[in-house]
Amino acid sequence: LVLALAVSLVLALTPANSEDIRCKCICPPYKEIEGQIYNQNVSLKDCNCLHVVEPMPVEGKDVEAYCLRCECKYEERSSGTIKGTIIIYLSVLGLLLLYMVYLTLLEPILKRRLFGHSQLIQNDDDVGDQQPFANAHDVLSRSRSRPNVLNKVEHAQQRWRRQVQEQRKSVFDRHVVLS
Amino acid sequence: MAEAEGVSSATPTEEMNGAGNLMDFLDEPIPDVGTYEDFHTIDWLREKSRDTDRHRKITHRSKESIWEFVKSLLDAWSGWVVMLLIGLLSGTLAGVIDLAVDWMTDLKEGVCLSAFWYSHEQCCWTSNETTFADRDKCPQWQKWAELMTGYNEGAGAYLLNYFLYVMWALFFSFLAVSLVRVFAPYACGSGIPEIKTILSGFIIRGYLGKWTLLIKTVTLVLAVSSGLSLGKEGPLVHVACCCGNLFCSLFSKYSKNEGKRREVLSAAAAAGVSVAFGAPIGGVLFSLEEVSYYFPLKTLWRSFFAALVAAFTLRSINPFGNNRLVLFYVEYHTPWYMAELVPFILLGVFGGLWGTLFIRGNIAWCRRRKTTQLGKYPVLEVIAVTGITAILAFPNPYTRRSTSELISELFNDCGALESSQLCDYINNPNMSRPEDDIPDRPAGPGVYMALWQLALALIFKIVITIFTFGMKIPSGLFIPSMAVGAIAGRIVGIAVEQMAYHHHDWIIFKNWCRPGADCVTPGLYAMVGAAACLGGVTRMTVSLVVIMFELTGGLEYIVPLMAAAVTSKWVADAFGKEGIYEAHIRLNGYPYLDQDEFTHRTLATDVMRPRRNEPPLSVLTQDSTTVEDVEMLIKETDYNGFPVVMSRESERLIGFVQRRDLILAIKTARQKQDGVVSNSVVYFTEDAPQIPASNPQPLKLRRILNLSPFTVTDHTPMETVVDIFRKLGLRQCLVTRSGRLLGIITKKDVLRHMAQMMNQDPESIMFN
Numbered sequence: 001l002v003l004a005l006a007v008s009l010v011l012a013l014t015p016a017n018s019e020d021i022r023c024k025c026i027c028p029p030y031k032e033i034e035g036q037i038y039n040q041n042v043s044l045k046d047c048n049c050l051h052v053v054e055p056m057p058v059e060g061k062d063v064e065a066y067c068l069r070c071e072c073k074y075e076e077r078s079s080g081t082i083k084g085t086i087i088i089y090l091s092v093l094g095l096l097l098l099y100m101v102y103l104t105l106l107e108p109i110l111k112r113r114l115f116g117h118s119q120l121i122q123n124d125d126d127v128g129d130q131q132p133f134a135n136a137h138d139v140l141s142r143s144r145s146r147p148n149v150l151n152k153v154e155h156a157q158q159r160w161r162r163q164v165q166e167q168r169k170s171v172f173d174r175h176v177v178l179s
Numbered sequence: 180m181a182e183a184e185g186v187s188s189a190t191p192t193e194e195m196n197g198a199g200n201l202m203d204f205l206d207e208p209i210p211d212v213g214t215y216e217d218f219h220t221i222d223w224l225r226e227k228s229r230d231t232d233r234h235r236k237i238t239h240r241s242k243e244s245i246w247e248f249v250k251s252l253l254d255a256w257s258g259w260v261v262m263l264l265i266g267l268l269s270g271t272l273a274g275v276i277d278l279a280v281d282w283m284t285d286l287k288e289g290v291c292l293s294a295f296w297y298s299h300e301q302c303c304w305t306s307n308e309t310t311f312a313d314r315d316k317c318p319q320w321q322k323w324a325e326l327m328t329g330y331n332e333g334a335g336a337y338l339l340n341y342f343l344y345v346m347w348a349l350f351f352s353f354l355a356v357s358l359v360r361v362f363a364p365y366a367c368g369s370g371i372p373e374i375k376t377i378l379s380g381f382i383i384r385g386y387l388g389k390w391t392l393l394i395k396t397v398t399l400v401l402a403v404s405s406g407l408s409l410g411k412e413g414p415l416v417h418v419a420c421c422c423g424n425l426f427c428s429l430f431s432k433y434s435k436n437e438g439k440r441r442e443v444l445s446a447a448a449a450a451g452v453s454v455a456f457g458a459p460i461g462g463v464l465f466s467l468e469e470v471s472y473y474f475p476l477k478t479l480w481r482s483f484f485a486a487l488v489a490a491f492t493l494r495s496i497n498p499f500g501n502n503r504l505v506l507f508y509v510e511y512h513t514p515w516y517m518a519e520l521v522p523f524i525l526l527g528v529f530g531g532l533w534g535t536l537f538i539r540g541n542i543a544w545c546r547r548r549k550t551t552q553l554g555k556y557p558v559l560e561v562i563a564v565t566g567i568t569a570i571l572a573f574p575n576p577y578t579r580r581s582t583s584e585l586i587s588e589l590f591n592d593c594g595a596l597e598s599s600q601l602c603d604y605i606n607n608p609n610m611s612r613p614e615d616d617i618p619d620r621p622a623g624p625g626v627y628m629a630l631w632q633l634a635l636a637l638i639f640k641i642v643i644t645i646f647t648f649g650m651k652i653p654s655g656l657f658i659p660s661m662a663v664g665a666i667a668g669r670i671v672g673i674a675v676e677q678m679a680y681h682h683h684d685w686i687i688f689k690n691w692c693r694p695g696a697d698c699v700t701p702g703l704y705a706m707v708g709a710a711a712c713l714g715g716v717t718r719m720t721v722s723l724v725v726i727m728f729e730l731t732g733g734l735e736y737i738v739p740l741m742a743a744a745v746t747s748k749w750v751a752d753a754f755g756k757e758g759i760y761e762a763h764i765r766l767n768g769y770p771y772l773d774q775d776e777f778t779h780r781t782l783a784t785d786v787m788r789p790r791r792n793e794p795p796l797s798v799l800t801q802d803s804t805t806v807e808d809v810e811m812l813i814k815e816t817d818y819n820g821f822p823v824v825m826s827r828e829s830e831r832l833i834g835f836v837q838r839r840d841l842i843l844a845i846k847t848a849r850q851k852q853d854g855v856v857s858n859s860v861v862y863f864t865e866d867a868p869q870i871p872a873s874n875p876q877p878l879k880l881r882r883i884l885n886l887s888p889f890t891v892t893d894h895t896p897m898e899t900v901v902d903i904f905r906k907l908g909l910r911q912c913l914v915t916r917s918g919r920l921l922g923i924i925t926k927k928d929v930l931r932h933m934a935q936m937m938n939q940d941p942e943s944i945m946f947n
Contacts, residue, residue: 022304039305077304078497085278086296093397097354100361160390164362167385171364172557172651175549176945177383177767178368 020077023047027070033057047074215437216839217384218946219819220770220926223473223908225885226438233432257430258443262481264426265447266488269419272396273454273489274496276411283404284581287347288340289322341573344406348569349562351405355398355652356561363394367651370395370417371470372763374448376771377420378441379472380908381946387417387424387444395421399653406569408582408644410658416451416470417653419489423447445471446482452726453486454493455657457508461726462486468722469760473908507587509731513700516691520742522671522704527711527743529667531750533641534715537660538755540645542762548649549766557651564650568643577629577636582662585636589665589705590731600625601669622677630670637666649763656759660716661709668708672701703739706731711743715751718758720744768945770926772905779936781897786932787914787922796922799823799861801833802868806845806878807857813842822913823863823884824920832913832920833863835888836880844883852878890915891924897932904929 023046025038040052049067058066170176215221241251282298291302303317323343324336359366365386377383385391399414423444427433433440448470453462463482467474548554572578577585593602603625644659676699679688691698710727713719724740756775757765764771789796797812799821812821819838825831848855854876862868863884867877890913891900903909904926911925931941 076497077301079301081496082278082282082301083294083296085275086282089275089279089397089400092393093354093401096358096362096394096397100358103361163385164364164390167364168360171367172360172554175554178365178373 020079021075023052023072023074025049025052025070025072027053027066030058030062030066030069033066044074047072214839215382217382219382220910221380221382221437221908222910223380223438226436230432230436230439233436254432257432258481259484261423261426261430261433261443262446262485263488265419265423265443266450266485267492268422268426269415269447269450269454269485270489270492271496272418272422273415274493276396276400276415277493278496279400280403280411280581283351283400284406286404287344287406288579289320290326291320292326293319344573344579345566345569348405348407348565351401352407352561352565352652353558355401355405356558358394358398358401359652360558363388363391364651366391366395366398366417366653368649368653369413369655370420370653371413372760372767372769374417374420374444375470375472375760376764376769378444378448378470379771380437380441381770382437387421389421389425392418392421392425395653402652402654403581405565406572406581407565407652407654408568408640408647408659408662409654409656410582410661411653411655412452412455412657413655414653415455415655416448419447419451419454420444423450441473442475442478442481445474445478446485449482450485450489454489456726456730457490457493458726458729459483459486459490461722461729464722464725465719469717469719507583507590507730509587509590509592509702509706512733513592513703514735515700515703515739518687518691519675519699520739522675523707523739523743524746526664526668526671526704526708527714527746528750530664530708530711530713530715530743530747531753532715533660533663533712534718534747534751534759535754536641537645537716538757538759538762541648541759542766544646545649545763545766561650561652564643564646568647571639571643575632575636575639577632577666578639582658586658586662586665586705586709589669590702590709592700592702600629602626603629621680622673626673630673633666633670637663637670640666656716657713660712664708664710664712665705666708667712668705669701671708672699672704675699675704676701703736706736707739707743710740711747714744715747716759718748718751720748765939765943768943770930770944770946772901772926772930774905777898777901777933777936779897781932781936782893783891783895783897783900783914783924784893784921786897786900786928787893787924788928789922796920797821798827798830798920799836799863800826801864802860802862803827804861805857806848806855806859806861809841809845809861810857813838819925820911822888822920822923830919832888832890832915832918834884834886835911835913836863836884840883841880844880845878848878852876888913892916893921900924901929901933 021043022039022041027036027038027049029035036053036057038053040054042051046052049070049072050063052072053067053070056063056066171178237251237254241248281301282296285298289299291297291299293302297304297320299320302320306317306319322331322336322340324339325331328336328339330336365383365388373383373386377386395414395418399411399418402409403411423446424440427440427443433443445466449459449462449466451462452465453459456462460483463479463486466482467479471478548560553560588599588601593604603623604621640659640663644656644663647659648654648656679691679698682688688698706727710723714723717723723744724737727740728734728737755762761771761773797816797818799809799812801823803826820835821838821841822835823833825833855878856875859875860868860870860877861880862877863879863881865881867879870877888911889903889907889909891903893914893916900912903912909926911923913920914922914924927944927946930944934941934944
């Protein structure tokens with residue numbers, strides 16, 4: 001929620017870049033002149049063949065015939081939005097990947113180093129799921145009994161992990177939900 | 180109806196202060212009397228009367244002081260605030276998804292050197308070096324082979340591009356499936372079957388949670404960018420419903436009442452479809468027709484509001500650079516002719532046939548995934564399918580690019596300025612009129628080549644989508660079905676166009692086509708084909724037509740679209756009554772009571788439990804059961820509720836009590852009340868029974884008793900019973916004869932009976 005608000009704030013505040021509007025006229029081949037594309041950043045009311053096609057490759061009476069074939073379109077975009085969105089998306093993806101690597105690879109190694117091998121063997125519930133750090137967290141929480149924010153965060157994280165485990169079991173292992 | 184006083188509604192300060200503070204957020208939520216367990220159905224009647232109570236209390240209090248009046252106004256407005264927030268967040272997320280997909284799809288082929296965050300089209304936007312002949316190329320955007328080796332042409336560069344394309348596709352899909360597996364397993368699949376079930380009253384905890392929202396958004400981008408044959412519309416509905424659930428928790432009016440919450444979720448689903456297609460009205464109709472179960476009129480206006488806000492937010496983010504909401508917005512103004520209805524109806528038949536084929540194939544494959552070894556290797560399956568898709572898709576230029584771009588090209592008409600092979604018509608250089616007027620022209624060799632490639636792409640897409648939908652990554656099927664239909668439609672359109680050109684002296688064409696005049700628009704055929712295939716798979720009717728004409732802006736094409744949609748639905752219904760979403764609901768065994776008529780002549784006695792050879796009904800008596808008996812009953816059976824009768828001899832019905840409420844009440848009583856031991860008598864009457872003073876203190880549980888359970892007599896026809904279950908949203912119904920309790924019918928029994936009547940496997944109904 002906070003992230004979405006941040007995104008919308010960023011998007012609202014990025015200044016309009018003058019390069020972000022353009023009028024694009026595509027003119028097909030006419031007589032001996034080959035096809036050309038003309039780009040100019042003009043406003044919407046000037047977006048027609050006469051203003052954008054410069055230099056005009058034909059003379060006099062042919063100008064009208066040439067311009068009839070050309071198709072002019074006005075386009076605008078917001079380059080700041082694109083840049084901001086992609087960078088925010090990549091950072092969120094990067095954070096998730098780091099957290100995933102931490103959960104699956106680093107945490108067991110760290111806990112094993114802190115608590116020794118014996119504690120991790122006593123897994124209570126799941127057989128097919130490697131969650132050795134679940135037990136280690138219990139040991140941690142039992143040792144410190146002050147009810148502060150850190151403890152609560154740990155408990156919440158534990159609860160979340162158990163929920164995800166349950167979900168994983170019903171979706172991936174028993175195929176009960178979501179085929 | 181006398182209400183079972185479960186929960187006293189929160190005091191007004193708690194209601195306004197819905198968010199609580201951080202510590203409460205981290206605490207485990209205490210299960211309350213009146214909440215539901217996971218994978219159970221809600222009691223619609225109870226939720227409705229709780230809401231009426233709450234509203235009555237607020238209205239009553241609002242007369243007391245100005246502050247209360249203001250609070251009642253805020254309560255009334257909270258619904259609109261929720262809709263506004265849902266629209267804003269869904270629009271923002273949809274914009275982010277669109278932009279990110281645009282960029283990442285192009286990342287498989289090359290990169291923009293001046294600014295890496297630009298996709299191909301954006302990179303060449305400001306370039307002044309595009310020529311008419313290669314108007315898609317510009318020097319700032321280079322393919323990978325060119326970047327790494329400096330060569331652009333040749334077999335080596337082609338192979339290197341091929342290899343890197345496949346590598347990127349595998350990388351994206353591997354990331355997607357690992358994120359889903361580690362963080363939010365509920366984020367896979369389309370989401371619409373489960374949302375349909377949730378909206379009909381089922382509870383799946385965590386399905387609409389915050390982590391599911393985050394992971395679904397992030398992995399949807401990865402899944403679509405990896406080139407797999409899937410779309411993002413279905414998952415966007417799931418994302419929007421997650422947003423709806425998120426904002427519901429801010430207001431206790433919605434967070435405590437499951438019935439009201441589902442109204443908000445219906446509106447959120449409408450907002451989801453609206454941003455997926457840029458079709459607000461179509462979104463509301465889709466929510467009404469496909470997703471929602473109960474759709475009161477109040478929800479109609481609110482859904483429309485949410486859909487409009489979402490569409491407006493998406494437009495202001497402007498992902499496609501030209502103020503359009505969807506990539507394939509086309510504007511036609513060419514008329515169509517009555518004789519063209521014949522090919523349109525043929526396209527409808529094709530759509531219906533393809534829909535049947537897809538549903539049967541996909542359900543068979545998903546069933547195999549559920550029951551055999553295939554289901555044990557989800558990550559490997561995703562990687563294998565991605566590999567096959569990428570390897571087969573790269574050589575064909577029509578499958579190499581993203582499916583949305585393919586559809587956009589197929590829908591677009593050929594002007595003189597199109598450079599694609601599909602528009603390689605032979606132009607008569609001696610034409611006096613400008614070439615924008617498209618007369619019928621003979622097809623050049625480029626068109627024939629494009630037709631071959633399109634035919635191959637059609638077969639490829641038909642086969643691969645069957646295996647892709649339902650994998651363990653977010654996957655939708657609107658875009659692939661539209662692609663199949665668009666390819667078929669375009670092929671038919673070009674065929675009709677060439678027939679009209681080469682045989683313009685046949686009678687049909689003579690009246691209709693004049694040389695030099697507009698005759699056949701293949702793009703329109705592509706649109707009609709897309710509508711037909713989508714209708715054949717999902718069995719949408721009105722919402723499909725509305726979405727298609729909102730996509731194209733052509734009101735004059737309603738009749739062909741309707742013809743194709745109706746034909747495809749008829750043809751598909753001839754083979755099987757269910758659309759893809761209902762088929763998935765049945766595959767998973769969700770307790771979803773369909774809106775179809777039940778026409779068999781069975782009676783309530785045939786369905787009720789206990790049957791003849793089963794043990795008798797487990798009941799509680801109104802004043803002679805002890806706490807120990809109750810606990811034993813709870814431990815030995817797993818029924819969701821127990822009827823309460825007057826006494827074991829007379830068996831006259833008093834009421835019904837839920838298992839969860841019983842457990843909580845007894846637990847609280849043992850902890851809090853003194854003198855309650857295992858021998859205490861449990862009573863449900865108003866006054867305590869006459870007992871000697873030496874007996875332990877009795878326990879009054881009247882407040883959890885539902886005094887008005889629904890009853891039918893044993894000779895009620897099942898037609899009526901099914902109707903009652905469907906219209907009132909019941910979970911169970913008691914069967915009596917002359918006042919005596921005979922048995923109970925639960926929703927699961929009804930569903931099993933219906934399945935049996937239709938010769939399906941009744942054991943596949945899993946949930947209650």
